[in-house]
Amino acid sequence: MSGGNTVRIQVDGRELTVRADATLASALMDADVIGFRTSVSGDARAPLCGMGVCYECRVWVDGEAHRRSCMMRVRDGMVVVTGAAHD
């Protein structure tokens, strides 16, 4: 478990300590995740609109696909898989 203002999440197998109320997309940007998802042609994509419209930030969260990381806050124990790791 984590204390203070941080939580621990797992991103592509890496354990990260992030601010407890951070938006997941913001936490992933800080973790230097380059490719949140892989496009149809194989390009790495990352957040564009930041507000749930473009779906470029979508990642697997706790086993569920297509979750918009910009629309949720991190939770302790969250397991995230990005497009780079999945494809």
Place this chain on the structure above:
Amino acid sequence: MTEALNPDCDVAVIGGGPAGIAAACVAAEAGRRVVLLDENPEPGGQIWRRDIRHAAPPLAARWLARLSASGARVVSEASVVSARFDHGISRFVIVAEHGTSPQVISAGRIVLATGARERFLPFPGWTLPGVLGIGGAQALLKGGMDVAHRRVLIAGSGPLLLPVAASMARAGAHVLGVCEQAPAYRVLRFTASLSVRPSLLAQAVRYRVAFARAPYRTGTWIAEARRDGEHIVAMLTDGARERPIHCDLLCVAFGLVPNTEVARQLGCATRGGCIDVDEDQRTSLPNVFCAGEPAGIGGVELALAEGEVAGSIAAGVMPSGGARRARARLRVQAARMHRAFALRDELRALPAADTIVCRCEDVPFGAMRSAWAPRQAKLYTRAGMGPCQGRICGAALHYLFDWDVDSVRPPVEPARVETLIAGAALVAADSHIASENT
């Protein structure tokens, strides 16, 4: 959700930004049962999005406190998937996805306050990681993104460039510059027109001072972006000369586009790309109101005034004279802003044949034919058939080729089959609830 939500209400407000908050407050304070559906983790929309590092600005804090005290039931993380008037129960039925489960609401009246999104125009390299929107960068910043010592270039168009540059600078970013595509004379004339509102002018000056060391250039835009190792090289142009700017984040967007999808799916008439409303914020459909950006881009004060008017009328009470007067004045101000920041023709010539236009389906500009409408683009190239449902490429193609927007059918957001089934199944249960309440 810990307690069961009574799925029937008098007024359903869709969208929890300033307009929706104002509408929900006045309607609930007038004694109506109000449900506010918003897809973010907390209400506030974009401009009042919760910043995890700073307290809410005073205006936002006052309205959010008022919302908490109003009695309106706020349902966060709820994305509206469809809305219809059900003649069987004589109520509107709104289907939303709440987290990963369905939520169905029935309502006597609806206030649509779905806000706006940014307009993105394609240029070579715009799909690279690290190229963000301007409001998009602001949203990520408020969500905790660390930009300390990161080189940030901000480009595009509109008044939003200033406050975001200021936020970035205050968060420790190295703001390299702010590049407005509108020509100098128009920006100067617009700034001068703010003198009738000294507080707005003062605010603009404060923003400018916050990133004082970075240049604010007019008549410039980004022609191209390339990746160079860990960072981005942006080619800045004034139409005559280009020069490279090395940055970590490139924030580019060109004004705002109203989110009219739910309204159009319901069947509301549009005018000039926005939802057509009268002075009471009524749409062309009985008992359906629209307030804020979808009724015409105009900023937070106009959204608040329109939300007050819509919420009052929807609740069956007279709106305050102040809200009505503010609305009239602010609409004039909004029109001035649109004229000042109109987009230049050169932006239509930016994409190359291999520049992706539809990011969801990786459809290049060269695959498009200007003579098409969105329907042909979908059929022949799949453009617009991805999860964003043409929200990003549609606005771009509208500017590039002057295409109209395509019609909207449910679901207006990607949704689980479970949610679509629940929407259909719960209508039968709702008719039981409706008859109990009459």
